Amino acid sequence: MTLRHACGWESGSTGQGFATSGGVDALHTDTRGYWSAYAAHIEATRRQHLGVARSEWFAGFAVRFHGSGDASIFAFEASDATAQASVGWDANTGQLVAYRGDGATELGRTAKGIPPNQWRYVEWHLVISDTAGVFEIRVDEELWLSLTGVDTKEHASEATAEFFRVFGASSFARQRDIDDLVVLDTDGTVNSSWPGDTAIEGLQVTANGDVTQLSRGGTDSGANWSQVDEVPASDADYVFSSTPDQRDLYVLEDMAAELTDVRAVVAWLRAQKTDAGSASIAHVVKYDSNGDAIPDTESTGPDHPLTVGVWRYFERLMESQPDGSSWTRAKVNALQLGAKVR
Known part of the structure; x- marks a missing residue:
């Protein structure tokens, strides 16, 4: 298996997805496409255990940012929830920012930006290593950032991740909407690379x-x-x-x-x-x-x-x-x- 988690919240329930932290905070019907009835609204830290520990991961998710940015919004975390690497959003420029750890060390940032209140599909490729790390970001299937040979290992001893985490806060400006989430490793022969712009449709x-x-x-x-x-x-x-x-x-x-x-x-x-x-x-x-x-x-x-x-x-x-x-x-x-x- 390579696809470790997928959720589009099409059940209409906040209890679906991010089960490790009890689901999401709320759902929206203002979604990004005709196939989607609901999107998740994030107001706190939400975490999903991926079932395995791996050093290489791909993630894809539709995201809509609001008014304020944060240094560490999306993260792959080690067994003790230490963020190995994370993606932030700079509200002033709209740039996506690559970090080692929980926003501690900036590795680079995209040249282009995502404006607030727009749905965009983001893909993230991470290889965890203190010397040969890879940190790549695609937006709407266009490569925006490619960093190789960088330090993406924050944990003192582990060079793997087994949680995917998204962060939001109580103030509306620091809340996020997400949809069509997929997380993949590279174990198998299918779903083992960039997921591409993904639609998750609920069949009732x-x-x-x-x-x-x-x-x-x-x-x-x-x-x-x-x-x-x-x-x-x-x-x-x-x-x-x-x-x-x-x-x-x-x-x-x-x-x-x-x-x-x-x-x-x-x-x-x-x-x-x-x-x-x-x-x-x-x-x-x-x-x-x-x-x-x-x-x-x-x-x-x-x-x-x-x-x-x-x-x-x-x-x-x-x-x-x-x-x-x-x-x-x-x-x-x-x-x-x-x-x-x-």
């Missing part, structure tokens, strides 16, 4: 799929799919079961016609448990393995332990179909997603 549930085994809880809408179709999510109705391996599958709406290049699919679940017994949830997908636009093969993802009374989001990143074949628009439109009790 529209009908029951091929399996309907879970029970309806809360307000009964009359069908399982309509218990889980709210945007943002509602706790007033839901599906549930206490029987291991019972599952539901749901049909999704089709992709927007303008979006054709599928780099990955991210399935999100939101779940909790209601008593002290052991319980987990798993993503289940049914996909088209024959190329005939008919889902025919199921795949169950890893188990995620649940917490009593705490709704949490869980993601399953799929850079290819579970059988290893590439995603296409037709295959995504045939996909059924759901949940399995474990």
